[in-house]
């Protein structure tokens with residue numbers, strides 16, 4: 452649930468914004484003056500403030516200044532009419548997150564609110580990194596016990612206390628953004644803003660202006676002066692995601708900011724000084740881009756002061772059970788329910804898969820399986836087919852010994868079983884299959900008899916009788 456504080460002295464505006472926002476995920480609280488807003492903030496702890504720039508009593512500008520002093524990490528979006536452009540510029544310099552022009556363009560309005568809420572979460576949800584191994588409670592953090600991840604934890608600790616530029620590399624979904632946030636949260640700048648800029652998501656020609664701002668008339672369409680992220684984030688941390696995608700001009704500017712903390716707005720000639728810590732990330736091999744002369748070599752070396760390379764998940768499979776456990780706890784936390792369990796055989800399958808989408812793919816698979824699971828245990832059949840594969844577990848392995856039974860219905864499966872029986876004239880088919888079913892059900896549910904019984908569609912008492920009858924207990928105690 453996100454809490455949004457709206458400060459505006461006009462009842463009509465408050466009403467219409469309430470109507471636009473109307474969402475179950477956002478709780479709207481209102482104040483009719485700057486004074487009232489300032490009093491509310493420490494008590495209500497909003498995630499975001501939406502404020503009119505022109506109000507009776509203390510001005511929006513002064514209110515903004517005081518909010519920044521109170522909590523530099525609380526994003527403030529200003530609402531303004533065209534006539535107050537100069538004020539919005541001043542406000543952006545003061546660290547306002549963004550501004551909205553009246554009358555509102557509803558889709559744009561919603562987009563800005565969503566972005567600001569994401570920024571607020573990035574700043575607020577502390578990412579812990581050490582040692583998030585097997586704690587009982589859910590806590591947002593980086594999980595891993597592999598040697599490769601231990602190394603990353605050490606590096607995070609070391610760069611967090613310095614002010615050095617850090618470069619995070621690794622395939623898509625390995626956790627680069629998470630690591631960037633952990634560095635920020637453990638740095639001296641943790642009480643100052645953190646702004647993430649996805650360089651690949653912004654059109655090339657706009658990126659430079661997004662980062663550094665522009666002067667009025669700097670290019671066609673630049674009808675107003677604009678303040679860029681570097682200026683806005685002064686004293687804070689900027690996360691430049693997908694840094695591989697930038698024009699040479701932008702690269703040059705970034706290099707200069709890193710070297711001496713100054714830049715000029717696009718179309719401007721006055722050097723502006725900032726104090727910003729840069730964390731960069733990319734999933735592209737920057738060395739190759741340097742060799743191909745697409746990326747400035749000097750910038751590469753400047754960014755590469757501290758390098759954190761996150762290994763792909765398939766090279767640290769020992770982290771998989773831990774991650775699965777973590778995601779189950781995260782889901783339980785989100786849904787306020789006890790976590791579901793995962794059969795050992797399922798964990799084995801997850802450990803075998805090659806995870807081209809890395810941890811993100813694993814998280815999605817667990818989320819999906821969580822929805823699919825009919826009981827409180829996640830089974831092989833709840834996994835996406837590419838991960839579940841055909842090997843191991845359940846009836847698949849019974850039929851596997853008989854040849855291909857994939858995609859069968861019950862009748863085809865029965866025919867396969869008869870072939871099996873024919874090969875062994877002494878075999879009593881029903882008890883044999885029943886025994887196999889009981890064994891597989893127990894394996895799939897990690898020996899949980901309640902879940903196994905459910906899976907088999909029999910009562911627990913019946914399951915116990917079968918276990919005794921077939922002498923399965925001993926066999927399963929082995930594993």
Ligand SMILES: Nc1ncnc2c1ncn2[C@@H]1O[C@H](COP(=O)(O)OP(=O)(O)OP(=O)(O)O)[C@@H](O)[C@H]1O
Nearest residue numbers: 592593594622623624625626627628629734810811
């Ligand atoms: N070690 C980890 N422990 C816990 N969660 C993780 C870990 N690594 C990644 N995740 C989770 O996996 C998802 C993807 O991580 P993230 O967005 O940081 O990856 P990325 O490397 O930035 O990917 P991309 O290159 O696609 O942007 C996130 O939900 C993140 O919380």
Ligand SMILES: [Mg+2]
Nearest residue numbers: 624627628692
């Ligand atoms: Mg990322």
